[in-house]
Amino acid sequence: MDNTNQKKAIINNEIALFLRGLIIGKVLTLIVIGGLLWWLLKPNLLSRDSVNSSSNQSFNAGSNNVSAFQTVADVPTGSFNYGGSTAWASIRQLVDSQIQSVRPELQLRYVDPVNGSPGSSSGIRMLLDGQLDFGQSSRPLTDEEQAMAKERGFSLEQRQVGMDGIAVVVNPSLNVSGLTVDQLQKIYLGQITNWNQVGGPNLPITPLSQQQKDADTVIFPSNSDLKDQALGSNVQYVYSTTEAVRQLSKTPGGIYYASARSVVPQCSVKALPLGQTSGQLISPYREPMVSPEQCPRQRNQLNIQAIKNRSYPIIANLSVIIKQNKGREQQIGDVYAKLLLTDQGQKAIEQAGFVGVR
Template identity: 50%
Template sequence: MAQKNETAVLILSLLITVGLVGAGLWWFLQRSGTNLGGSAPSNQPAQTSSQSFAQLQDVPAGLFSYGGSTSWAPIRLTADPAVQVARPEFKLRYIDPIGEPPGSSTGIRMLLDGQMAFSQSSRPIRDTEFQQAQQRGFSLKQVPVAIDGLAIAVNPSLNISGLTLAQLKDIYIGKIDNWSQVGGPNLNIIPFTRPADTGGTVELFVQEILGGQAFGPNVKFVPNTTQALRQLADNPGGIYFASAPEVVPQCTIKPLPIGRQAGEFVPPYQEPLVPIEQCPNQRNQLNIQAFQQGRYPITRSLFVVIKQNGQIEQQAGEAYANLLLTVQGQELISQAGFVRIR
């Protein structure tokens, strides 16, 4: 009997000890903010995307130069002024390169050369750029903040249902030179593009659509998208590609559906297509669902490129990316015509 009592006492003592240890562990975890379930503690936001510009922490004070991709222009016009209102201490100064057109490549080069605090890119960082940064004693980081698509624009009078990626390639390398070869009228094709070294949009097109091949001798070069759209309005056989928000809402051109295969055309705009005569009172809107779901064949991310050097430039780049990833920032990105990444 005595042995049974001793066993019961030992078991009871063990249970009490386990209970006390468990209670102590629970108290410690609550105090330290640790959550064993893997989710964020209830007294902290799970992501910075739940915050507005005014609520975001770690935004440095100072004047910070930035620039780069021309595809970012709608975001610079829509989101950046709101950043300045909410965070006047975080002063932003957009700068253009001297003697060359702006673009993702020139922006990253200027960042590497110390002319910018951070840059905006419509393509990923290249291996050579990572290497150049390492040679200068720092590294580069890219933070995606939005989803974009490349839209194909033609003259509004052109009657064609769409193009496949293969047909688009053949047009720009000179293999196809008449619209009758792709189901259109007997009309010479006039392809327009910006030069290959001017920005991420053209580089993406060359790599992803042309497979690294050079533009054909039939391609005409224009300095910017504004000039290209004017050319399309004056040339019934013209064709051009650019960031979807720069193309889809325009009144003087027609965006074309694109497909990976024949008969699988996906428009970059929400159907039905708004007739030219109803624009600008009514404009075509981006086919956001097709971009988000990957059904539209030519999509990409927009990146903030950050110099990781432990200095205030790094803090500025991270702050700018985090501002655009807040709920307020993602809403403004949507208003600018891009697809939110969160």
């Protein structure tokens, strides 16, 4: 019996030694194979690391070429007054705050007009009167404004930094497919007074507008004979776009025009397609249109592409108005425009909902 147990123990030990040797052999084999593979693949791995390193160096070198707020030279130190177009509100909130964060030596102070409503016209008037150091406009300078500047011993430069569309908005219940630019102008001149004259219901038209002396945007080109004509007697004047949108929501026959960036996303009004002809109407919003019932869960977005390629019929150029007087006003106006025209500035303008020019 003892001999039998001894034999079993010997056999078990031999089996254990065999298995241990087998495992050690496999491990050694794997180590040898792994080392061989590493040796064979080493040149490729080194080459790939070299390529990645070169790519990172190229990217960093390219990044250094991107113009940013920090790269603009001769930024003046101090506080400066500016103002003008209400269409620029999102730029003042988003872009200008970024500028002052990066360039804390520059402090920008927005100033409202004492008399009249804020807008491009009132901002240019305040710049002429010495109340602002530079202005923001969403319409071109007029000959009269340039003449006033000349009388005061300087000139005005308009330097474009972005683009916006001018959208026409109505009450959401109004069933009209769109308007031509000519029809829009005739509505505001009092020559078209009922919606049935442009394919809509039998409903009197109630045009809303800012006072022309305070206008933020224009629908009559500066080179047009219509620019000096008085608006129709049925036009009702409002202080701001906010007031106009509020009135439109309660006025079935109302109509108003303003910065597309400001009014296209609004829930209580509907933007109309515009065109040079009735067969070429282009929406200021991206199709398909978001209905009032879907808003504010979803909002209409600006038709950036139509504004960028200028197929949309009424474009507003966003320009910094610079006083050319060889003084600090000219310096800050020039620097502010340069900041907005950097890559960083153009990206921020697009984040604010407008179209860049670079």
